[in-house]
Amino acid sequence: NEARKRIIEDLEKLGFLVKKEKIMHTTPVCWRSKNPVEFIFMEEYYLKQLPFLEDLRKIIDQIEFHPPESKHLLLNWVNSVNVDWPVSRRRFYGTEIPIWYCAKCGKPHLPKPGRYYQPWKEKPPFKECECGSSEFIGETRTFDTWMDSSISQLYVLGYKRDDTLFQKAFPCTLRPQGADIVRTWLYYSILRTYQLFSTPAFKHVRISGMGLDEHGEAMHKSKGNIIWPEPYLEKYGADALRLWGASEAKLGSNYRFSRERLEGSFRFLTKLWNVARFISGFPVENSGFKLTPLDKMILSELYQLVKECELGFEEMDFFIPANAIRNFVWNIFADHYVEAVKARAYNMDKTFKDEEQAGAWETLHVCLKTVLKLLAPICPFLTEAIWCRVYSTQSIHLESFPEPREEWVSEYGQFTKQFMDLNSTIWKYKKSRNMALNEKLKTVYAPKVLEPFHADLKAMHKIENLMFGEPSEEEKKKLDKFGEIYLTV
Numbered sequence: 001n002e003a004r005k006r007i008i009e010d011l012e013k014l015g016f017l018v019k020k021e022k023i024m025h026t027t028p029v030c031w032r033s034k035n036p037v038e039f040i041f042m043e044e045y046y047l048k049q050l051p052f053l054e055d056l057r058k059i060i061d062q063i064e065f066h067p068p069e070s071k072h073l074l075l076n077w078v079n080s081v082n083v084d085w086p087v088s089r090r091r092f093y094g095t096e097i098p099i100w101y102c103a104k105c106g107k108p109h110l111p112k113p114g115r116y117y118q119p120w121k122e123k124p125p126f127k128e129c130e131c132g133s134s135e136f137i138g139e140t141r142t143f144d145t146w147m148d149s150s151i152s153q154l155y156v157l158g159y160k161r162d163d164t165l166f167q168k169a170f171p172c173t174l175r176p177q178g179a180d181i182v183r184t185w186l187y188y189s190i191l192r193t194y195q196l197f198s199t200p201a202f203k204h205v206r207i208s209g210m211g212l213d214e215h216g217e218a219m220h221k222s223k224g225n226i227i228w229p230e231p232y233l234e235k236y237g238a239d240a241l242r243l244w245g246a247s248e249a250k251l252g253s254n255y256r257f258s259r260e261r262l263e264g265s266f267r268f269l270t271k272l273w274n275v276a277r278f279i280s281g282f283p284v285e286n287s288g289f290k291l292t293p294l295d296k297m298i299l300s301e302l303y304q305l306v307k308e309c310e311l312g313f314e315e316m317d318f319f320i321p322a323n324a325i326r327n328f329v330w331n332i333f334a335d336h337y338v339e340a341v342k343a344r345a346y347n348m349d350k351t352f353k354d355e356e357q358a359g360a361w362e363t364l365h366v367c368l369k370t371v372l373k374l375l376a377p378i379c380p381f382l383t384e385a386i387w388c389r390v391y392s393t394q395s396i397h398l399e400s401f402p403e404p405r406e407e408w409v410s411e412y413g414q415f416t417k418q419f420m421d422l423n424s425t426i427w428k429y430k431k432s433r434n435m436a437l438n439e440k441l442k443t444v445y446a447p448k449v450l451e452p453f454h455a456d457l458k459a460m461h462k463i464e465n466l467m468f469g470e471p472s473e474e475e476k477k478k479l480d481k482f483g484e485i486y487l488t489v
């Protein structure tokens with residue numbers, strides 16, 4: 001603006017000004033302050049990158065990306081780089097550039113490595129320049145912020161500080177970061193490590209999406225749409241927030257904040273706590289137990305769960321285990337298995353043999369222990385609290401990750417859906433007649449495939465005559481048809 005005024009003054013003075021008018025035109029503005037941006041040519045330090053782009057593409061090919069498609073974010077950037085990296089900045093806050101210049105001949109002088117220098121206020125660590133002058137001027141500029149961050153992984157691995165650690169740990173196993181700084185943090189880290197060692201900086205790169213506000217907008221202080229986590233952490237706890245974050249979107253996708261869904265995670269953890277409290281009432285160590293088909297059914301489901309979680313964690317996509325665990329614990333284990341096994345676990349009227357009762361205890365604990373270990377990386381606090389109360393004085397985070405055990409697999413796993421459908425139908429039937437869920441039923445005809453579960457089903461729904469298959473036409477007249485099944489009180 002100052003320049004414009006002066007130019008007009010000069011033109012007027014010289015009589016060259018033809019006319020003055022206001023025009024509309026596009027102009028770049030600062031994204032934050034919205035002030036117009038003016039480009040001014042200045043001399044700056046650059047780090048060479050253009051000659052290395054071809055090699056960088058090869059280096060990037062050796063890194064495993066999670067999710068795999070996030071690699072293209074980086075490659076697209078590498079393909080669009082058309083200038084070397086300007087690394088000096090005229091900003092007050094930043095890492096000082098450690099250079100002094102000879103006041104006479106202008107030659108730049110670098111101090112010895114090993115400590116941090118502030119040339120703009122320190123005495124120069126040199127006696128004199130080759131030209132004979134002993135006067136130096138300290139650099140006042142700072143580095144681009146990524147100059148430091150791009151070697152953070154080397155610093156953490158002990159580079160130039162702890163050779164033993166560095167030999168063991170380099171290259172870095174994993175860089176976890178957001179999609180917003182692929183072009184900066186990730187790219188420059190790979191560039192710097194390549195320039196120093198000619199190797200990839202990381203074995204794995206995990207790129208997560210961004211958390212957005214309720215309307216799917218990025219959160220900015222200037223926009224006033226920031227959702228502060230503290231009140232939610234206070235109300236629901238860190239584990240609920242972590243579980244919500246993990247279950248919201250597949251790795252690499254953005255996700256919106258939702259108080260309702262965060263509360264849903266909190267309710268799930270409360271459910272898990274209550275289920276654990278119920279299970280903790282039964283003996284942990286069991287011998288001479290016998291598993292019923294119902295136990296084998298839930299163990300088959302548990303096997304599938306462990307497999308799925310293993311896959312998800314290997315892909316570093318917590319969305320998969322978070323949702324699989326939630327579905328297993330809430331929809332299958334708590335709602336159906338635990339409800340069905342209660343009668344046998346308590347065995348009040350000695351309907352079941354001792355070994356079958358112990359089978360229930362054993363299965364409940366195997367399921368809970370396994371679920372806690374699977375969930376521990378996502379909800380470290382709640383799982384630890386339950387683990388240390390029920391199973392061990394040693395932390396759950398020192399346990400090895402659960403293996404899917406082949407002996408859990410059985411033919412009963414294929415009937416889970418029919419089993420759950422039957423339960424739901426019976427519960428709905430009782431509800432439709434304003435009956436309590438623990439009230440007796442006279443006769444129920446269940447699907448033939450569920451016959452192996454008869455003892456547990458009978459006890460669970462308090463059924464006097466539990467039959468399997470289609471009733472005869474004569475029988476049907478005495479029964480209600482509810483959903484797909486025939487039954488009566």
Ligand SMILES: [Zn+2]
Binds near residue numbers: 103104105107129130
């Ligand atoms: Zn000099």
